[in-house]
Amino acid sequence: MRQINYSLNVNPYGPPKSFKKVINQRYKYLADNVDYNYTAAKSALANLHGVKIENILISSGPAEILHIALDTLKIRKVLIPTPSALLYQQACKKHGCKVIPFFLDKNDEFVIDGQKLISSMDDVDLVIISNPNNPTSQIIDKTQMSIILDYCQHKGIYLIIDESYADFVSADISSVKLVERFANVIILRSLADYFALRGLGFSYCVCSQSLSGLMQSNQIPGMVNQLALHGFETLLSDYKYIKKTKAWLLSEPKRFYKKISMLGGVIAYNPYANYIFIELEQIPSATLCDRLEAKGVKVCNCNNRGIIDGQYIRISIKDKRSNDKFLDIFSGCLL
Amino acid sequence: MRQINYSLNVNPYGPPKSFKKVINQRYKYLADNVDYNYTAAKSALANLHGVKIENILISSGPAEILHIALDTLKIRKVLIPTPSALLYQQACKKHGCKVIPFFLDKNDEFVIDGQKLISSMDDVDLVIISNPNNPTSQIIDKTQMSIILDYCQHKGIYLIIDESYADFVSADISSVKLVERFANVIILRSLADYFALRGLGFSYCVCSQSLSGLMQSNQIPGMVNQLALHGFETLLSDYKYIKKTKAWLLSEPKRFYKKISMLGGVIAYNPYANYIFIELEQIPSATLCDRLEAKGVKVCNCNNRGIIDGQYIRISIKDKRSNDKFLDIFSGCLL
Structure with missing residues (x-):
């Protein structure tokens, strides 16, 4: 069954036919070294989001980015809306970070209220939210997000916004364009579900150049496979x-x-x-x-x-x- | 040009035709989740080497294994034959480990002499050797290796043996079968060059069950892509x-x-x-x-x-x- x-x-x-074709065309080049700078892939993503290449960090998966962020930023205490993806808890646990749950309110239909969220940020050094939230499928609109962004910047709290499912949302809810204004923000992105290629091992984040540089110096080089890099370059034009x-x-x-x-x-x-x-x-x-x-x-x-x-x-x-x-x-x- | x-x-x-076929057959399943335990791939490798599944750790590349090892074993001072792969130095530098070079002797035709090597092991907690050595293309035969293995075990020094190119050597020089006897040894292995698939992102190591368990608990899960896992399962039967x-x-x-x-x-x-x-x-x-x-x-x-x-x-x-x-x-x- x-x-x-x-x-x-x-x-x-399912996985796009166009990419299957690309894989077959590029198969023979799998013998070659990967470009460790991921330049072509970064360039495609920078172009998509209207940001600079230096704002992009490419990885094998969202878990890698979370781990690098927790490690690089020496995070100790994290506020996470509940329910959220299990990944956040797992990464925090591995790094010995204390997790403070922010219980989403049924009376708000599980939508995050910016004021309520920031009033729970006492003493944390990182907040991880997802937009849209997984599993609730609710979004944070730009007004609420702006309350959260301003407060975190003001208080020097890091903010990870997981936008892994943002491409499935009809409205433009992305905060990607704000990364240079908010140097404390890391935006997790993914093409894995949108192009039905969860097994390919490709993910990325968008953040300020200084954060991205710091995190990259903390990343093991050459871990992203060549087919995944081709994916970034070609899928966006399908x-x-x-x-x-x-x-x-x-x-x-x-x-x-x-x-x-x-x-x-x-x-x-x-x-x-x-x-x-x-x-x-x-x-x-x-x-x-x-x-x-x-x-x-x-x-x-x-x-x-x-x-x-x-x-x-x-x-x-x-x-x-x-x-x-x-x-x-x-x-x-x-x- | x-x-x-x-x-x-x-x-x-070049990359085997057989694997191109596998990629095409399994392409549609790239939508699915990767088996985070890598069971089928580990089983194929355990079978190849005549060791247990628990002796195998799978990764996206040799760099990842080196980084996990340096981190897990809290390594401070490393003896590395010179010349060797640059990767070792780079990983040590990233982890703040001090590198002690062991200069290979032209008079020995750059072959490692076990006695000379162990007499340089004062005060180090890890030795990284490659067999065959890269770039010298010289091997360490079983007699010399046994001198090194015994000394490291006796002194409680960790030993990483990089056998990435061992499959290209006609003689059987592998120490893979010794991992349960020498719980301080990690053997890096790779199919990437033998099957001309450097861009696929697959590598592994063989070590004692306790070491492998420790290292795995320190590894970010799910970083190996699904095609790489298929590679382990199918290439060995080409x-x-x-x-x-x-x-x-x-x-x-x-x-x-x-x-x-x-x-x-x-x-x-x-x-x-x-x-x-x-x-x-x-x-x-x-x-x-x-x-x-x-x-x-x-x-x-x-x-x-x-x-x-x-x-x-x-x-x-x-x-x-x-x-x-x-x-x-x-x-x-x-x-």
């Missing part, structure tokens, strides 16, 4: 793939969310990204996950992410056909 | 590629070495691996490198590797046709 994986938030169109992805994002998330919302026993939160955060009213998340697993369906149980009250799961949004099939199985398991 | 690169010691047959590589290794290095030796103005050292270490008698290495570069040929200038006396270069051994072409240009540049 092939598993239906609704726990991975990847583009349902306009056909990007166009069909945008078309899908305009229609399917709304439709799927509506269908999910109509099911009894669940409260689904309006998703901004390509995944939906769901509260279960009548059944523990672990029980539902077990039932789904028995039917070959995997979803993300959010109750291992520091949630203290209620039962929550996260499901990804795929293509219409898969989503309808999922709905069928899912509604059956809720009963 | 396409550069003729005699500074990279890669298999002249018997056709391995067979033709072995046939080439049996004939061409001898022939090429003989031709090089007959040139005036050079002393070539009998190579055990797929590269030749050459002393220049009449011309500075930098001058020769410049002349070759002007003809589109790149070789490795060894005078930036801590050599204090004499002029040295390293050239790779490729296929007969390329080697003859190289000889033509090379002999012209010596004059």
Whole structure:
């Protein structure tokens, strides 16, 4: 039985054909050394974001960037909204950093309130937020973000904004253009889910030139593989793939969310990204996950992410056909 | 003008066709998560070496393993034969380790003498040797290695043996099978040059279960890309590629070495691996490198590797046709 994986938030169109072609064309050059400066890849990304090459740091994955940041900035105490990606906690634990949870409020529909967040920043030296948040699929709009940015700059608190899923959000929520104004900010970015290439090992961050220089001097050189570097250079010009992805994002998330919302026993939160955060009213998340697993369906149980009250799961949004099939199985398991 | 690169010691047959096929077959699965335990890849390597899965640590490159080792073992002072790969020095510098050079003796034809080496180990906590040595292409035979291994174990000195080019050596010089007996030993291994896939980002080491466990707990998880993992699983069974590589290794290095030796103005050292270490008698290495570069040929200038006396270069051994072409240009540049 092939598993239906609704726990991975990847583009349902799968890895682009265009990149498969690139891999085949460049295969023979895998014998050569990698350009350790990653110049061509950095240049493509700098161009995309309208920043300088020196603002870009390329890595094998978001975990590497987090580890380098925690190490380089000698971080001791970190404020992290809960629920968030497990990765942040894991990295902090490895570096012996103390984690202060900031519990997202159900009454705010799990949207981060800038004022509430900054009033919890006493004594921390780093805040890690994700925009859109994972798993809640809620965004921080520019007004709220500006409250957070100003406060962190004023207090000298480092701020990591994980924008790994920002490309799936229709509105422009990115803070990438602000990195030179806010030298305390690191923006994690990724093409891995948007181009359905999680296994390729490529990730990057955008930050001020001074921060990026510091972090790079702390990075083991040559760890990014050559195909990943080709990915940065070529995927961003696959306009056909990007166009069909945008078309899908305009229609399917709304439709799927509506269908999910109509099911009894669940409260689904309006998703901004390509995944939906769901509260279960009548059944523990672990029980539902077990039932789904028995039917070959995997979803993300959010109750291992520091949630203290209620039962929550996260499901990804795929293509219409898969989503309808999922709905069928899912509604059956809720009963 | 396409550069003729005699500074990279890669298999002249280039990246195997078999692996290109694997990449194409598995391309669509790049959307999935990587198995963070690398179980299948580790299993293939454990099988190859006749060790346990727990003896294997997989990484994106040799640099990562060196950095993890220096960090995990809290290394302060390192003995490194000179000349050696630049990587060791770079890693030590990054970790603030003091490097003690052990100058290889021209009178010994740059072969490591076990007794001389151990008599230089006063007060160091790590020794990094490569077998075969890069750039000298000389090996440490089992008798000499046993002197080194016994002494390091007796004195509690860690020993890293870089066997990145061991597969190119016809004799069995590997110490891989000794890792459980010598819990202080880490053996760096690589398939990158043997299968001409330097850009793929895959490397590994073999060591005792306790060391490997310690180092793994210090490694950022999930940094090895999925194609690299497929590489470990499939390349080792490309018997056709391995067979033709072995046939080439049996004939061409001898022939090429003989031709090089007959040139005036050079002393070539009998190579055990797929590269030749050459002393220049009449011309500075930098001058020769410049002349070759002007003809589109790149070789490795060894005078930036801590050599204090004499002029040295390293050239790779490729296929007969390329080697003859190289000889033509090379002999012209010596004059």
